[in-house]
Each structure stands twice: as structure tokens, then as C-alpha cells.
Amino acid sequence: MSIWKSEQSQSPMSDSAPQAPASQSADAVNRLKKIDDDLREVLLRKHNEEPAKSIGLRQKLKDFTGRKGAKSLIAILVALALGWIPLQRLLATTSAEATVNARLINVRAPIDGEVSLIAPTISIGTEVEAGEKLLHITNIRADRGRLDDLRRTINALTTDMHASEKRVAQLKGIEANLVEQRNAFQEGRIKQLEARASELEVQVSSAEAMHEDARQAMERAKKLNVTGSQTIATLLHAERDFKTSQLAIEAAKIRIEGNKIELEAAKKGLFVGDSYNDLPRSAQRLDEIRQQILDASARVEENKGRLTYLEQELATESELFSSHSTSDIAAPVRGRIWDTLTARGEEVRTGQDLLRILDCAGAVVTATVSESVYNKLWVGQPAQFRLRGERKDYSGRVVGLTGLTAAGSNFAIEQTALTREPYHVTIAVPALAERQECEVGRTGQVTFDTSASAERGTNIKTADTTARRS
Known part of the structure; x- marks a missing residue:
């Protein structure tokens, strides 16, 4: 019994090591089976050497053997259960690495002028809401002729x-x-x-x-x-x-x-x-x-007629002059300040970058996969994303397959930074965008739904057959 306890304590399928390889789980099961067989042989040998013992002793031996067999069976089942979970994860189609990502929105100056701040603080990491006014530009040289x-x-x-x-x-x-x-x-x-x-x-x-x-x-x-x-x-x-x-x-x-x-x-x-x-x-x-x-x-x-027309022209020209002389810069989306490219009192020109805002409401997951996994994927395929340190899975769908080339967009975290595997995948996870916290930068793992892939292949085959018949 001490040997069995020692083997059980050293089993790689315990809760402290849920990621052990499948080969170690199989070795542990084989060892438990061998221990059980040895115990049975010892008990049977003793039973054959003492045929003259009383019926009471045999009954005790039978009861002892039944209890030991039940315990061994329970131990085998527990070992199988503990080994199945990591084994299932090893067999699943997953990403090598994945991170929560989002696009950067460049806020540019609509007019020439001097910058002044409206928001109390505009610094990197500041959370902003859609429509929140951040900057004010004043152009004292606007043409009012x-x-x-x-x-x-x-x-x-x-x-x-x-x-x-x-x-x-x-x-x-x-x-x-x-x-x-x-x-x-x-x-x-x-x-x-x-x-x-x-x-x-x-x-x-x-x-x-x-x-x-x-x-x-x-x-x-x-x-x-x-x-x-x-x-x-x-x-x-x-x-x-x-x-x-x-x-x-x-x-x-x-x-x-x-x-x-x-x-x-x-x-x-x-x-x-x-x-x-x-x-x-x-x-x-x-x-x-x-x-x-x-x-x-x-x-x-x-x-009177000319005055009515000219007053309308004056109102239009006043609005145009106002838009050319002053402008309030508001956040286009909910997110965080990623970078500030201007300061109070700076003279800016039309089209000059002022701020970069992280679009937290449009968060996606960028991941890398191996070539074998990549060839099983298609745009629209269901997937599950789990953040590191959490047990909750978030549903999503594949929205981009760029292969060896990183997605050509202004992501906050460039896909070229993910180097564990060469093939790049983008997954839309709506639940991440609905979270109040901006999770951009956190890592996790994506699990792709392979059953959906098989179903998709069946549907395509059925559609082809129907097309040929028609």
C-alpha cells in the first residue's frame, strides 16, 4: 500500500500540474495496474499454501481482497479522470499565443491654430468616452473678408x-x-x-x-x-x-x-x-x-428679399468662419489615450496628428498558429478565447486569416510581435468589447471549434451535390 500511495502522490495528473504530457498519464495508469496485479498474486499465493485454514479465514480473505480491488478500481478511475482533461487540451486545436488587441484612431487637427486643453488631464492611459471634448483649437488668422x-x-x-x-x-x-x-x-x-x-x-x-x-x-x-x-x-x-x-x-x-x-x-x-x-x-x-x-x-x-437672402448667406458664412476659426476636438470612440502628439499653446496645421486613441470598444484578439492549424481555419469559424488567469471562455469568430503576413492595420500591438508561430489569425470577440475594462495587452489562448469545421465541410459537400443535381 505504501508503494501505491507513493505512486499516487507522484502522479503528473494532480491539480498542481494540469498541463502534464499524455505519456506521463499513461505511465501512471500502467503502474497502478501493475501494483494491483502484484497484490492479487500475493493474496492468491497465500490462499493456495493454506488450504486447511477455516472457512472464516477464507471469508475474511475474500472480503479483504474485494475491498482492495474496489480501492484499486477507484484509483484507476481517478487517474484516468485527472489525465483526460490535460489530454483533451493537448488534442484540441489551439493557438500558440494570443493577445487582446485593438486599433489606434488618429485624431487630426481640422484647422490651423493654437491648441488649448479642455479635459482636466490628457495623458497616456486616460480613459475617455465617445463624444468627450479633449482639445480646443483657435485660429486668430482665419479669413473673415x-x-x-x-x-x-x-x-x-x-x-x-x-x-x-x-x-x-x-x-x-x-x-x-x-x-x-x-x-x-x-x-x-x-x-x-x-x-x-x-x-x-x-x-x-x-x-x-x-x-x-x-x-x-x-x-x-x-x-x-x-x-x-x-x-x-x-x-x-x-x-x-x-x-x-x-x-x-x-x-x-x-x-x-x-x-x-x-x-x-x-x-x-x-x-x-x-x-x-x-x-x-x-x-x-x-x-x-x-x-x-x-x-x-x-x-x-x-x-427685403435681398436682405433675406443675404442674412441666410451671412448665417452660412458665420458657421463656416466659426468652423475655420475655432474647433473642439472630441473623442470619436470609448477608449484610452495611447499617445499625445501635441501640447497646450502649440501651433498646429490642418491634418496634423494630435492624439492617438485606443479603440477599446472594437477590441479583437490577434493570435499565431502553426501551419497545420492554420489550414483548418476559415473566416467565420467559431472559436473560444480564455484570458490567462481566468476560467471564463469568451465566444468569438475568425475574421482575418493573413498567413505569414501580418494584418495591414494600425493595431496597438503589431502582429509581427507574436513570433512563436509564423501564421497570423484575427478573432472578433464581442464580449471583450462589452467589458468596462480595456483589456488590450492581456494574453490568453484561442481554441478553435474543429467540430464546426467538419460540419462546414459536410455543408459544402451537400451544396456541391445539390448544385450538380440541379
């Missing part, structure tokens, strides 16, 4: 518009006076024509009375001429007076019609006469003032 031109133009248009508005107000005052003057003239002219119409009516009545008197005088002259009491010359004068009075009546009626026409035109605002135009001076002046009001109002509206 276009902005000043727009402001001068807007001021000139505003002044001209206000002057036009005042001019419109003044002209409207003059217009009101001229309207009042024209209305007074029109009203007086209408009254004058109405009075003249009355006068002409009286003249017609007078002419009719004179015409009647001339008719009677002509009748008397005719009678006297027949009797020889009056000369023929007197008769001719009487006939002349009769015809003249009749013409006077007709002339008076014609003057009444003309006066009526003038009165109707005057009521419409038109004035007909020989000594003036169709409109009085006040009406003509009123038309001129109204034309000036229209011109000034149109100028006001034009200035």
Missing part, C-alpha cells in the same frame, strides 16, 4: 430700405393732401357746371320768349303789308328777327348739351374744356406721387 463684405452689404441695404420706407410714408402724406385738393376741385367744378346748366335753361326760356315775340311781330308785319300800311322792308326785318330768335333757342339748347357732357365727365373725374387738360394740376400731381409711392414700395420689397 467674405463675412465682413456680407455685413457691409446688409447694413447698406437696411439703410436704403429704411430710407425708402420713410419716403413712402412722406409720399402717402402728400397723396392724401392731393386727393383732398382734387376732390375739392372736382366738387367745385361740378357745382359750377350745374349752375351753368341752370343759366342755360334760363337762356333757353328767354330765347323762346323772344322767339314768340318775333313771331307775333312778323304776323303783324304781314297783315300791314297786305293792307299797304307798312313797307316790305319792315316785313323782311320782322322775318329776320323771327328766324334769329329760333336759332338762338337752338344754340342755347346745344350749350345745355355741352354743359351736360362736361358735368358728367366732371363727376367721373375728367374735366373737359378748352383752357385746361383733361385732368387738373392736382390730379396730375397725384398720379406722379402715386407712381413714386409704387417705385419706393417696390424698392422696399426688393431690399
